[in-house]
Amino acid sequence: MRLHSYKFIIVFSLASVVVNKTSAQLCQGSLGDPVVKITFGSGGTRGGSLTSTLTNYSYVPFDCPQDGNYTIGNSTSNCFGNTWYSVSEDHTPGDVNGYMMIINASFNPGDFYVQKVDGLCENTTYEFAAWILNVLNFSACPSPQTAINPNVTFNIETTSGAVLQTYNTGDILRSGGPTWDQYGLFFKTPAATTSVVIRMTNNAPGGCGNDILLDDITFRPCGPLVKVSINDTAETVDVCKGNASSFNFTSAISSGYDSPVLQWQSSIDSGITWNDIPGANAANYLRLPNNTAGSYLYRLAVAQGNNISVSSCRVVSNVIGVNVNPVPVPAATNTGPGCTGKMLTLEAQQGNIFLWTGPNGFVSTEQNPVIQNAALNNTGRYYLKVISDKGCINTDSTDVIVNISPTVNAGGDTEICEGQSTRLSSAGSNILFYAWDPAISLSDNHSANPVASPTQTTLYILTASNNFCDNSDSVTVIVNKKPTADAGPDRIIIRGQSAVLNGVAGVKDFTFSWTPNQNISSTSVLAPIVNPPTGVNAYVLNVTSTIGCGIATDTVLVKVYNEVYIPNAFTPNGDGKNDTWNIETLQAYPSASVKVFNRYGEMVYYNHGKTMQWNGNYKGVLQT
Numbered sequence: 250m251r252l253h254s255y256k257f258i259i260v261f262s263l264a265s266v267v268v269n270k271t272s273a274q275l276c277q278g279s280l281g282d283p284v285v286k287i288t289f290g291s292g293g294t295r296g297g298s299l300t301s302t303l304t305n306y307s308y309v310p311f312d313c314p315q316d317g318n319y320t321i322g323n324s325t326s327n328c329f330g331n332t333w334y335s336v337s338e339d340h341t342p343g344d345v346n347g348y349m350m351i352i353n354a355s356f357n358p359g360d361f362y363v364q365k366v367d368g369l370c371e372n373t374t375y376e377f378a379a380w381i382l383n384v385l386n387f388s389a390c391p392s393p394q395t396a397i398n399p400n401v402t403f404n405i406e407t408t409s410g411a412v413l414q415t416y417n418t419g420d421i422l423r424s425g426g427p428t429w430d431q432y433g434l435f436f437k438t439p440a441a442t443t444s445v446v447i448r449m450t451n452n453a454p455g456g457c458g459n460d461i462l463l464d465d466i467t468f469r470p471c472g473p474l475v476k477v478s479i480n481d482t483a484e485t486v487d488v489c490k491g492n493a494s495s496f497n498f499t500s501a502i503s504s505g506y507d508s509p510v511l512q513w514q515s516s517i518d519s520g521i522t523w524n525d526i527p528g529a530n531a532a533n534y535l536r537l538p539n540n541t542a543g544s545y546l547y548r549l550a551v552a553q554g555n556n557i558s559v560s561s562c563r564v565v566s567n568v569i570g571v572n573v574n575p576v577p578v579p580a581a582t583n584t585g586p587g588c589t590g591k592m593l594t595l596e597a598q599q600g601n602i603f604l605w606t607g608p609n610g611f612v613s614t615e616q617n618p619v620i621q622n623a624a625l626n627n628t629g630r631y632y633l634k635v636i637s638d639k640g641c642i643n644t645d646s647t648d649v650i651v652n653i654s655p656t657v658n659a660g661g662d663t664e665i666c667e668g669q670s671t672r673l674s675s676a677g678s679n680i681l682f683y684a685w686d687p688a689i690s691l692s693d694n695h696s697a698n699p700v701a702s703p704t705q706t707t708l709y710i711l712t713a714s715n716n717f718c719d720n721s722d723s724v725t726v727i728v729n730k731k732p733t734a735d736a737g738p739d740r741i742i743i744r745g746q747s748a749v750l751n752g753v754a755g756v757k758d759f760t761f762s763w764t765p766n767q768n769i770s771s772t773s774v775l776a777p778i779v780n781p782p783t784g785v786n787a788y789v790l791n792v793t794s795t796i797g798c799g800i801a802t803d804t805v806l807v808k809v810y811n812e813v814y815i816p817n818a819f820t821p822n823g824d825g826k827n828d829t830w831n832i833e834t835l836q837a838y839p840s841a842s843v844k845v846f847n848r849y850g851e852m853v854y855y856n857h858g859k860t861m862q863w864n865g866n867y868k869g870v871l872q873t
Contacts, residue, residue, distance in 0.1 A: 274416050274434040276376040278505060279551070279564040281470030282523075284375070285366055288341045288465055289321060289348035296321030296348045304361055306352065316455050317355040321348050325384065325462070332389035333460060334427040340380045340464040349464040351384075354399065356455025364447045365408065366468055370562030371440050372553065374505075376471040377405060377447060378433030382462040383421045390457040397458035398422055404448040405436045413438070413445065417452070421461070429464075435471045470552075472564035473505030477549050485570045489641035490542050496571060498534040500549050510557040516546040520568060523548070542575040574637065577601075579645035581633040586650040587623040588718030594619050595647065600635030607631035607649070623651045652717035655679040659711040659722040666798035667731045670702040673709065673724060680713040701726050730756045731798050736790040736805035740779075741836040744811050747780035752805075754792040761792045783809045810834045821865035829862035847872060 290296060298308030298321070306319045313328035314320050323346055326335045339349040355361070369375065383399055390396040398420035405413045414436035421430065438445065447468070453459040477500045479486050488494060502509065513529035516522060526534070539545065547570070552563035580598035587593035596617045597603055605613040608629035620627055628651045634644050657677035665671050675683070675697050688694035690703045701709065703726050710723045737751035752775040754761045763772040769788065770778040779788060785808050792801045812834075819830040832843060845854035845863070853867035865871055 274414075275378055275431065276374075276435050276469070276471035278471055278473050278503065279475040279566060280376060281472070281550075281562070281564040282560055283467045283469050284368065284561045285364075285466065285468035287467075288344060289339070289350060291323070291344055291347040293346070294322060294324070303364060305359075306355065306361055312351065314351060314353045316353050319350055319352045322351055323348055325351060328384075332386050332457075333384045334386050336382070336384065336427050336462065339462075340382070340429045347464075349462050352461050352463060354451045354453060354455065354459040354461070358450070358452050358454060360448060360450050362447070362449040365444060366447060367444045368561050369438050369443045369445065370470075370552075370556050370559055371438050371442055373556060373562050374435055374437045374471045376433060376435040376469050377403060377467070378431055378469075379403075379449075379466040380429045380431050380464045381418070381421060382427055382429045382464075383423050384427065384460045384462055385423055385458045387423050387425055395457055396423065397453050397456045399459050399461045400452040401432070401461075402450040402452055403432070403434055404446075404450070405434065406446045406448060407439070407442060408444050408446060420453075429462075470562055470564050472551060472553075473503040473509070474501075475503075475549055475551050475564060475566035476501045477547070477566040477569055479569050479571070483569075484567065485572065487572045487574055487639050489574050489637075489639065490540055490576050492540075492573075493538050495538060496536045498536060498547060498549075498569065500532045500566065502532070502551060506551065506553045508554045509551050510554060512550045512557050512563075514548050514550055514565070516548075517543060519544065520546050525550075536571065539571075539573055542573050545571045545573065547571070572639070574639040574641050576641045576643045577635045577637045579633050579635045579643055581631070581645040581647040583631070583647050583649050586652055586717060587620070587627070588652055588654040589624055590622055590654050590720075591718070592619060592621055593623045593627070593649065593651070595631055595633075595649075597633055597635060597645075599637070600643075601638040602636040604634045605631055625651055625653065627651050653679055653715070654718040655713045655715050655720050657711060657713040657720045657722050659709065659724040662725040662727065664727040664729055664796070665703075666729050666794070666796075667704070670700050671726060672698055672700050673711075673726075674698050675711055675713075675722075677713055677720075679715045681715045682713070684712045684714075686710045686712070703728055729758070729794075729796055729798050732756065732759045732792040732794045732801040734761070734790045734792040734801040734803040736788065736803040739806040739808070741808045741810065741833055742780075743813065743834065743838075744783060744809050747778050748807055749776055749778055750788060750790075750805055750807075751776060752790045752803075754790065758795045759792050760795060761790060764789045764791060779807055781807055781809055783811075785809075808833075813838070819865070821871060829864050831862040 295310060306317055309318045309320050311320060312322055312325055323339060324337050325333055339347040341347045385396060400418060400420050402415060402417045404415045407413060414434050416434035418432045477498055478484060479496050479498060481499050511530050511532060513526045513534045514523040515526055546568050548568050549566040550563045556562035577599035579600060582596045584594045594617055595605060603614055603616050605618055609626055628649060630646050630648050632646045636642050655677055658675060660674040663671050683695050683697050685691055685694040685699060690701055692700040706727045708723055708725050710721055712719050712721045733755045735753040740748040742748050754775060763769055763777060766772050768779055768781045785806055787804050787806055789802055789804050814834050815832050816830060820827050842857040844852055846852050853872050854863045
């Protein structure tokens with residue numbers, strides 16, 4: 250029913266739910282489905298106001314109403330200096346963000362809720378009940394004696410004003426924490442009466458206290474106690490799909506109806522909707538096997554005579570259930586065909602408990618057991634039994650094939666010199682195909698013994714296969730570089746001077762020497778001192794590989810001048826002949842400075858500490 254049809258606001262409650270049966274006139278038999286169920290809905294932090302026909306209290310849009318006011322919310326917090334309990338949720342179980350009515354009672358006693366209820370059945374007993382929480386903190390008010398406890402009277406009246414039943418809650422006392430209590434009454438509708446009026450009256454005066462939360466107002470048929478069970482004992486049974494068992498639903502009904510009529514009902518949506526079972530009108534009901542998996546709920550509805558057809562007139566029993574659980578699907582498979590010496594896995598899909606058996610006494614309780622080093626005798630059929638968490642059993646099997654793996658040996662590592670080749674030598678058995686990787690620098694990467702000509706050290710992986718299985722091995726070809734020799738730049742000295750040669754040898758595993766052994770300080774160092782007396786002298790650096798990768802040589806020339814020679818002319822005309830001016834012998838004097846001036850005394854060239862040729866230009870202009 251829509252919220253505006255009632256005079257209440259729903260709030261989340263914080264406390265534990267306490268049903269105070271001794272302080273309320275509640276139904277002691279069985280109840281029917283609610284004719285009226287006011288939970289005040291749910292939503293954000295606050296709901297809308299009620300219609301003025303339901304309450305004469307004033308709505309306020311905040312959590313802590315003053316005397317004679319109310320609000321609709323889902324919590325209370327820090328009201329009136331924490332003299333109210335902070336309540337974080339309403340009373341309704343599972344009502345996410347549910348509303349409740351937060352009431353600060355009027356200073357003067359009086360009615361605060363009046364509601365007409367239609368669609369009842371004559372000569373039928375009903376229970377009216379509501380949950381109330383005294384929100385006043387136990388430590389509030391100057392003293393416990395001055396605190397005002399809520400006191401509410403419930404009246405059920407005919408539409409003409411005759412009182413059918415009344416109940417007073419008495420003082421709803423405070424407790425050590427916010428606690429919900431259920432209060433209510435039951436009454437019987439007179440003949441020809443199908444509508445009544447619910448009236449709630451506040452009896453306490455205003456002051457410190459008399460503040461309540463109100464939630465979950467229900468109006469339900471009340472009748473004899475109806476108790477049902479399965480096979481006289483259980484309320485719930487679990488069976489597996491395919492189980493051929495039938496179940497006898499039995500009932501026990503206390504006195505209360507003169508002419509009770511029975512109707513068994515079922516639900517397949519967790520009790521949200523109930524459907525009559527055609528022809529199931531006896532005290533007992535035999536449930537025949539049902540092989541469709543699902544949860545099936547059952548209850549027994551009881552009413553006086555023809556009232557059984559009206560949901561607002563009948564009571565219902567406790568709910569019993571038959572759970573038809575699905576049988577697990579093992580779907581046994583394996584990762585084969587397998588190969589000897591390799592890993593192979595058995596696989597199962599559904600189940601809670603697994604039991605594998607197979608060739609050679611194989612047993613495992615793992616869902617996906619692994620055979621680490623498969624052998625030929627692992628070939629065969631493996632059987633799987635699975636059990637679900639509900640005890641449902643199924644079986645399956647899978648056939649495993651294990652093939653012989655090839656054996657392969659790529660040979661031992663080898664060394665070659667840069668620019669050389671070597672033949673790879675592999676061996677093995679049960680091999681049909683060869684594949685070397687990387688294929689580059691190989692004469693044939695599908696040959697058992699290809700020629701390798703790598704330019705650098707390379708790891709070759711050989712994969713051998715036989716249509717069913719493969720195996721791998723590797724070999725490294727180490728490429729040793731050839732030796733290198735650099736005797737350094739040519740040198741120029743003046744007679745009587747000496748020069749240091751700057752030789753460089755590489756790369757590793759080598760020896761070196763200088764030739765000839767004349768006018769040189771040492772032939773076994775890379776930077777010897779030479780002092781030839783005259784002419785052009787050639788010194789050769791010889792580098793020899795100690796691992797057989799050849800000899801490298803380089804020559805440096807040492808020119809000996811008698812004196813410094815300065816050219817007196819050059820022709821910078823770009824013909825490639827004598828285009829620059831160079832004092833070659835300045836190499837012998839690394840600290841010397843050279844200056845050139847034009848006829849006007851302007852310096853057009855300068856050089857200090859290095860040999861540098863001049864092209865005849867000054868500031869980008871050729872000098873003449």
